[in-house]
Amino acid sequence: MKYQSQLVAKPYFIAAIGLFIGQIIFGLIMGLQYVIGDFLFPEIPFNVARMVHTNLLIVWLLFGFMGSAYYMIPEESETELYSPKLALALFWIFLVAGALTIVGYLAVPYARLAEMTGNDLLPTMGREFLEQPTITKIGIVVVCLGFLFNLGMTVLKGRKTSVSLVLMTGLVGLALLFLFSFYNPTNLVLDKFFWWYVVHLWVEGVWELILGAILAFVLIKTTGVDREVIEKWLYVIIAMTLITGILGTGHHYYWIGAPEYWQLIGSVFSALEPIPFFMMTVFAFNMVNKRRRDHPNRAAVLWALGTAVMAFLGAGVWGFLHTLAPVNFYTHGSQITAAHGHMAFYGAYVMIVLTMISYTMPMMRGRAAANSLKSQVVEMWAFWLMTVSMVFITLFLTGAGILQVYLQRYSDAPQAFMVVQEKVELFYWMREYAGLVFLTGLLLYVVSFFIGGKEHAEQRA
Amino acid sequence: MSGTFTKSMARNIFIGGSAFFIFLFLALSFDTVRALPERDNRHNITDQVALGKKVWEDNNCVGCHSLMGEGAYFAPELANVYDRFGKSTEAIKGFIRSRPVDGIPGRRSMPQFNLSEEELDAVAQFLKWTSEINDAGWPPNIQG
Numbered sequence: 054m055k056y057q058s059q060l061v062a063k064p065y066f067i068a069a070i071g072l073f074i075g076q077i078i079f080g081l082i083m084g085l086q087y088v089i090g091d092f093l094f095p096e097i098p099f100n101v102a103r104m105v106h107t108n109l110l111i112v113w114l115l116f117g118f119m120g121s122a123y124y125m126i127p128e129e130s131e132t133e134l135y136s137p138k139l140a141l142a143l144f145w146i147f148l149v150a151g152a153l154t155i156v157g158y159l160a161v162p163y164a165r166l167a168e169m170t171g172n173d174l175l176p177t178m179g180r181e182f183l184e185q186p187t188i189t190k191i192g193i194v195v196v197c198l199g200f201l202f203n204l205g206m207t208v209l210k211g212r213k214t215s216v217s218l219v220l221m222t223g224l225v226g227l228a229l230l231f232l233f234s235f236y237n238p239t240n241l242v243l244d245k246f247f248w249w250y251v252v253h254l255w256v257e258g259v260w261e262l263i264l265g266a267i268l269a270f271v272l273i274k275t276t277g278v279d280r281e282v283i284e285k286w287l288y289v290i291i292a293m294t295l296i297t298g299i300l301g302t303g304h305h306y307y308w309i310g311a312p313e314y315w316q317l318i319g320s321v322f323s324a325l326e327p328i329p330f331f332m333m334t335v336f337a338f339n340m341v342n343k344r345r346r347d348h349p350n351r352a353a354v355l356w357a358l359g360t361a362v363m364a365f366l367g368a369g370v371w372g373f374l375h376t377l378a379p380v381n382f383y384t385h386g387s388q389i390t391a392a393h394g395h396m397a398f399y400g401a402y403v404m405i406v407l408t409m410i411s412y413t414m415p416m417m418r419g420r421a422a423a424n425s426l427k428s429q430v431v432e433m434w435a436f437w438l439m440t441v442s443m444v445f446i447t448l449f450l451t452g453a454g455i456l457q458v459y460l461q462r463y464s465d466a467p468q469a470f471m472v473v474q475e476k477v478e479l480f481y482w483m484r485e486y487a488g489l490v491f492l493t494g495l496l497l498y499v500v501s502f503f504i505g506g507k508e509h510a511e512q513r514a
Numbered sequence: 515m516s517g518t519f520t521k522s523m524a525r526n527i528f529i530g531g532s533a534f535f536i537f538l539f540l541a542l543s544f545d546t547v548r549a550l551p552e553r554d555n556r557h558n559i560t561d562q563v564a565l566g567k568k569v570w571e572d573n574n575c576v577g578c579h580s581l582m583g584e585g586a587y588f589a590p591e592l593a594n595v596y597d598r599f600g601k602s603t604e605a606i607k608g609f610i611r612s613r614p615v616d617g618i619p620g621r622r623s624m625p626q627f628n629l630s631e632e633e634l635d636a637v638a639q640f641l642k643w644t645s646e647i648n649d650a651g652w653p654p655n656i657q658g
Contacts, residue, residue, distance in 0.1 A: 091618065172571075
């Protein structure tokens with residue numbers, strides 16, 4: 054660790070892991086509710102569990118991105134962070150606001166929460182992923198502004214690298230696009246149209262810039278490959294991301310009342326969206342193969358390669374499976390969508406945050422570069438358990454989805470939603486078991502932080 | 515990635531390419547917003563429909579159901595529930611009103627939201643209005 058102020062990343066990462074555990078517990082509750090319909094009813098209805106599951110995911114990924122940025126920007130800029138105190142203050146504000154929101158979801162009925170937080174003044178609640186009370190949304194904006202100010206001042210006074218510029222572009226885009234969450238017109242079609250400005254342009258737009266920048270940073274550090282080479286790759290990848298991904302938004306506009314030309318535009322451009330992900334895979338493996346050193350933190354390199362592969366599979370391949378309009382006509386809003394969502398979020402964003410945590414935590418905890426081999430072995434076990442179980446969760450949901458689409462929408466005698474749900478129950482059970490393996494992997498991951506021992510040293514290549 | 519292809523060329527492709535597609539996307543969005551009045555059934559948005567959307571949001575209905583395929587996949591699609599229930603807003607209201615407080619043993623059940631008569635009417639009208647949006651013929655059949 055080159056700069057003392059990089060240490061502010063540590064509480065962000067610890068909070069991220071804590072919220073991650075909460076997310077998975079609620080995921081398991083929902084998974085059980087899929088097969089045991091009255092589980093925890095009416096105390097925690099499905100919609101509440103889902104809100105907690107998805108909102109915890111978003112919040113902990115944001116914690117992860119913020120921690121990553123606080124670690125990267127001083128090192129890239131070759132100067133201390135502008136204000137570590139501001140970073141720490143924002144951490145507590147964000148954590149308390151996030152925790153209160155989750156408590157609100159669980160403690161009172163949602164309608165009561167909407168009433169208590171003054172949703173009538175500026176209604177923004179009750180839309181998927183944007184369920185947060187308006188006041189929480191304002192808090193997120195304030196935290197983002199302070200965060201960007203802090204980083205911006207750091208970049209301005211120091212060295213400006215392509216990695217930090219790409220990261221900043223992604224983070225500024227994230228903050229700007231979030232402002233569309235305050236636009237909630239009465240007209241449902243307009244509402245949905247601009248809702249995707251937040252959701253799609255986040256996960257298939259600016260978040261990929263953040264992902265690319267973090268991956269590039271970790272690869273520069275762990276492989277020793279020339280920065281110029283890595284940054285050139287980074288620019289090409291993110292160029293392809295935005296060239297395909299922006300018009301790729303069209304794949305959400307097929308069936309929500311927008312004009313039919315989106316079916317053609319959305320199909321063509323979103324069919325190209327796997328390209329930047331494939332390039333990311335080629336990039337990561339190439340850089341590791343060309344490495345000039347064998348970094349002692351083998352777990353971090355494994356996470357980096359894992360991100361590149363799983364992001365391509367989850368976002369690229371599983372996205373392509375149902376993105377063409379004639380296919381999507383049948384698969385839209387089915388378990389196929391859920392399958393894609395799980396592997397894409399895990400492969401792209403969960404794994405990149407865990408890559409960064411894996412790379413930075415040993416140094417923030419006082420080691421030269423890496424944990425003991427024993428700790429790394431446990432962490433790598435956690436990697437495989439979580440990754441393989443996520444592949445199976447995705448496969449089981451895909452199986453459920455194919456059957457659902459056939460029985461409910463494609464066959465000659467379409468059957469009712471709930472009738473079909475009961476017929477595919479077996480797949481939901483299998484998904485739940487895979488989820489338990491995922492939780493085991495996650496707990497093992499936490500355990501790996503508490504395994505001491507002598508630091509694993511670099512070996513000559 | 516070798517030879518004469520430099521980092522600044524890559525950066526220029528990024529800046530030029532993104533700027534072009536951002537512009538194109540905004541232009542298409544503008545065109546969509548202009549075309550929507552023909553498709554989105556907006557002339558039928560009454561105060562009651564507007565209140566219905568508010569009731570829909572305030573009770574987080576999208577946390578279990580999908581609406582035009584978006585939302586959760588735990589409970590049935592509702593963009594065509596008006597058609598599925600025999601074009602009867604009364605049937606929709608009756609269903610919501612009759613949900614048991616403690617659920618149904620072993621099965622998924624919609625919570626009892628204790629909506630007022632005004633709210634029930636509003637949400638039913640909102641779902642009726644939604645079913646009349648021109649959404650390119652989705653869903654494929656009445657089952658949603």
